[in-house]
Amino acid sequence: MTNLADAVADALDSFRIELPSWGFANTGTRFGKFLQPAAAATIEEKFSDAAQVHALTGACPTLALHVLWDFPSGLDSVATVAALADRHGVRPGSINPNVFEGQEYKHGSFANPDASVRRAALQHVRDSVEIGRRLGSRDVSLWFADGSNYPGTANIRARKRLFEEGLRAAHAALADTQRLLVEYKPFEPAFYHTDIADWGMALHLARCAGPRARVLVDTGHHYSAQNIEQIVAWLLDERMLGGFHFNDRRYADDDLTLGSIDPYQVFRIFHEIRFFEWETGGRADVAYMIDQSHNLKGKIEAMIQTVAVAQQIFARAALVDHAALAQAQSRSDLVAAEMLLQDAFATDVRPAIAEWRRARGVPADPLAAFRESGYLERITEQRRHRAASPSSSYA
Numbered sequence: 001m002t003n004l005a006d007a008v009a010d011a012l013d014s015f016r017i018e019l020p021s022w023g024f025a026n027t028g029t030r031f032g033k034f035l036q037p038a039a040a041a042t043i044e045e046k047f048s049d050a051a052q053v054h055a056l057t058g059a060c061p062t063l064a065l066h067v068l069w070d071f072p073s074g075l076d077s078v079a080t081v082a083a084l085a086d087r088h089g090v091r092p093g094s095i096n097p098n099v100f101e102g103q104e105y106k107h108g109s110f111a112n113p114d115a116s117v118r119r120a121a122l123q124h125v126r127d128s129v130e131i132g133r134r135l136g137s138r139d140v141s142l143w144f145a146d147g148s149n150y151p152g153t154a155n156i157r158a159r160k161r162l163f164e165e166g167l168r169a170a171h172a173a174l175a176d177t178q179r180l181l182v183e184y185k186p187f188e189p190a191f192y193h194t195d196i197a198d199w200g201m202a203l204h205l206a207r208c209a210g211p212r213a214r215v216l217v218d219t220g221h222h223y224s225a226q227n228i229e230q231i232v233a234w235l236l237d238e239r240m241l242g243g244f245h246f247n248d249r250r251y252a253d254d255d256l257t258l259g260s261i262d263p264y265q266v267f268r269i270f271h272e273i274r275f276f277e278w279e280t281g282g283r284a285d286v287a288y289m290i291d292q293s294h295n296l297k298g299k300i301e302a303m304i305q306t307v308a309v310a311q312q313i314f315a316r317a318a319l320v321d322h323a324a325l326a327q328a329q330s331r332s333d334l335v336a337a338e339m340l341l342q343d344a345f346a347t348d349v350r351p352a353i354a355e356w357r358r359a360r361g362v363p364a365d366p367l368a369a370f371r372e373s374g375y376l377e378r379i380t381e382q383r384r385h386r387a388a389s390p391s392s393s394y395a
């Protein structure tokens with residue numbers, strides 16, 4: 001292994017994390033929202049806030065966009081978004097259609113028993129594909145709330161076939177440069193069955209959809225105690241892992257800061273990716289994205305903190321000696337193999353990361369730099385007097 005500073009620098013040079021536009025807006029739980037005067041209300045403010053995170057970390061060149069919230073005029077909003085991206089130096093990232101908030105989606109979107117609702121949902125996804133194509137963004141990221149709340153109320157097999165059909169049609173609209181990501185979630189908002197409940201269902205549907213569909217793993221979308229890194233390892237081996245939505249959780253889909261509850265799990269996920277890359281000699285083509293909406297923390301600070309935590313854990317995963325690990329595994333030397341992970345996880349990489357940041361021209365401590373920048377005070381003053389945003393987002 002090269003020395004620690006080189007290994008950290010090598011890992012972080014290739015590690016980019018996409019920010020979510022909705023993470024800068026006022027969001028909350030189903031019990032309510034605690035509004036922040038500095039929260040972004042417009043797409044311009046979201047780009048401005050994301051640009052701060054990118055300027056201070058150098059690691060977030062793209063912003064995930066939500067079609068319903070960020071493209072109020074649909075395709076006609078593309079020029080505005082493209083201009084804002086240019087002005088703020090942050091590129092449009094994944095495009096996220098919304099087929100769960102409209103009243104028409106009460107009983108589902110792609111799996112709605114009503115064909116006219118299914119057509120509307122497909123048209124929205126096709127428009128989202130076109131938005132992505134015009135913006136030069138690669139991924140259209142699909143999450144469906146489809147499901148049911150009571151046994152016997154939905155034909156689960158028929159809905160499965162409707163999803164196969166709908167995703168095939170959505171995939172057919174992709175340009176060669178685009179990908180379709182299929183996200184899964186076991187429950188919520190549906191509380192009896194969710195149509196795409198786990199990675200196996202998402203994998204099946206992605207394969208049905210076509211060659212440019214992949215599975216998206218949202219770390220918060222699993223049952224407690226589920227072995228997420230095993231899912232990641234299988235999807236990597238099948239070349240079907242498209243990307244991540246990062247967040248942490250304690251109970252359900254809590255959208256807590258990555259690594260705040262279980263940093264070792266994040267490490268184990270990154271380890272599987274690094275081990276795969278070592279074995280195959282190439283980079284895993286995986287989109288790393290944050291999907292967190294903070295109800296209590298300051299939004300920009302929370303994003304900077306998340307990026308810093310992700311970098312720290314990714315760098316530690318890069319310290320595992322893969323050749324030694326492969327040998328220990330083949331000898332079934334359990335303690336030696338496990339200690340290779342434990343030792344890497346226990347390594348303090350913060351000084352090496354600070355050095356890497358200085359060499360890349362970003363602040364050694366991005367959070368402190370943000371607090372000293374005066375940006376938060378400035379936007380709080382600018383944004384505090386306006387009327388509360390009429391738009392409400394679920395995230």
Ligand SMILES: [Mn+2]
Pocket residue numbers: 143183218245291
């Ligand atoms: Mn997600």
